[in-house]
Amino acid sequence: MNDYIKADFFAAADSLKAEGRAEYELSAPLSRCCTFRIGGPADMAVWPGDIEALSALVCAAENSGTRYFICGSASNILFSDEGFRGAIIFTTKLKKICVSGNTIHAECGAPLSLLAMAAQRASLSGLEFAYGIPGSLGGAVFMNAGAYGGEMSQILISSEYLSPKSGKISSLSAAEHDFGYRHSLYMERDDIILSAVLELVPGDGDEIQRKMDENMDARRSKQPLESPSAGSMFKRAPGHFTSALIDGAGLKGYKVGGAEVSSKHAGFVINTGDATAADVIALTEHISSVIFEKYGVEIEREVRTVGP
Ligand SMILES: Cc1cc2nc3c(=O)[nH]c(=O)nc-3n(C[C@H](O)[C@H](O)[C@H](O)COP(=O)(O)OP(=O)(O)OC[C@H]3O[C@@H](n4cnc5c(N)ncnc54)[C@H](O)[C@@H]3O)c2cc1C
Structure with missing residues (x-):
């Protein structure tokens, strides 16, 4: 098809589409596919409809030399203004959730809020922190998402993954994930998380709901939930709350093009309507240099840049 999407990958996507097991779009505007509402076109965006279709697409991409990137809900991603050369494979259609006893086994694309709601219905506590995080289970395991004192590392028992090069499916126990603050072993590997098992504790359904509502x-x-963003732009610097540093430096409301430091929460960069990825990058570089000059603290972006 082009230098980045090879004929064999295209054929695999086509035949899965014909079987009703995948959808794809060519020249897909990535601004439509992420919470930041920023990004140019991907040569191809693909949505596998079942785990086997995801595995088949990843293996076809590997074997054919097609350039690809795996995304969940794209809520922690800044896509390039030039889009992406190759295929973005989104897991958002893979959202089966199975509750059994105190455990939940779910596919990688399951939205965190739906998982929290499923746990609440089963009177299981432990996922309240995840209610309202707009990501998928796979994305949350990948970066050990957390909030309000909870994080994935506290509830995950195991995850199943695909090694793209060998096509082999294996699993990792909780301890093998090397979880840390916004870190897991998956960040150092190219494996694709297919599903995960979470262990929760029995609780009172009303109390769980109350905690979710409170969060x-x-x-x-x-948080500026009324504006597009990718959540907290920066990681916490050791010993510091980055948003407090940004606020203290007087940067709330500071703008580059259409990208603005939220006046509600200084840790968020929002898209005021016409922001480009270049605006966001210029703004984050400005923030980093001001924080370093004023406090001598180096801050690191949490949001991942993808493309072209
Ligand atoms: C308004 C808002 C509030 C937020 N609040 C929080 C919060 O409180 N706490 C928090 O931790 N985060 C928060 N986030 C950030 C984000 O929602 C989380 O980081 C979430 O876990 C990302 O999941 P995702 O599915 O969107 O991942 P994506 O953004 O799609 O991907 C992020 C990374 O994960 C990788 N990835 C995704 N799925 C897989 C998979 N199946 N296998 C391998 N790699 C994969 C991608 O390749 C990419 O590198 C917030 C974001 C927004 C917009």
Whole structure:
């Protein structure tokens, strides 16, 4: 098809589409596919409809030399203004959730909020922190997502993954994930998380719902949920709350093009309507240099840049 998408990959996507097991779009505007609402066209965006279709597409990409990138809900990603040369494979259609006893086994694309709701319905506690995080299970395991004192490392028992080069499916126990602050072993490998098993504790359904609502209210009052963003732009610097440093440096409301430091939460960069990825990058570089000059603290971007 082009230098980045090879004929064999295209044929695999086509035949899965004909079987009703995948959808794809050519020249897909990535701004439509992410929470930041920023990004040019991907040569191809593909949505496998089942885990085997995801594995088949990844193996076809590897074997054919097609350039690809795996995305969940794209809520922690800044896509390039030039888009992506190759195929973005989105896991968002892979969202089966199975509750059994105290455990939940779910596919990688399952939205965290739906997982939290499924746990609440089964009177299982432990996922309240994840309610309102707009990511998928795979993305959350990948970066050990967390909030309000909870994080994935506290509830994950195991994950199943595909090694793209060998096509082999294996699993990791909790301890093997090497979890840390916004870190897991997956960040150092190219494996694809297919599913995960979470272990929760029995609780009171009403109390679990109350905690979820409390977390959601806190999000609504403190975070700029009314504007597109990718969540906290920067990681916490050791010993510091980055948003407090940005606020202290007087950067709330500071703008580059259409990208702005949120006046509600200094840790968020928002898209005021026409922001480009270049605006966001210029703004984050400005923030980093001001913080370093004022406090001598180096801050690192949490949001991942992808493309072209
Ligand atoms: C308004 C808002 C609030 C947020 N609040 C929080 C918060 O409280 N806490 C928090 O931790 N985060 C928060 N986030 C960030 C984001 O939602 C989380 O990081 C989430 O876990 C990312 O999941 P995702 O599916 O969107 O991943 P994506 O953004 O799609 O991908 C992120 C990374 O994970 C990789 N990845 C995704 N799926 C897989 C897979 N199946 N296998 C291998 N790699 C994979 C991708 O390749 C990419 O490198 C927030 C974001 C927004 C927009």
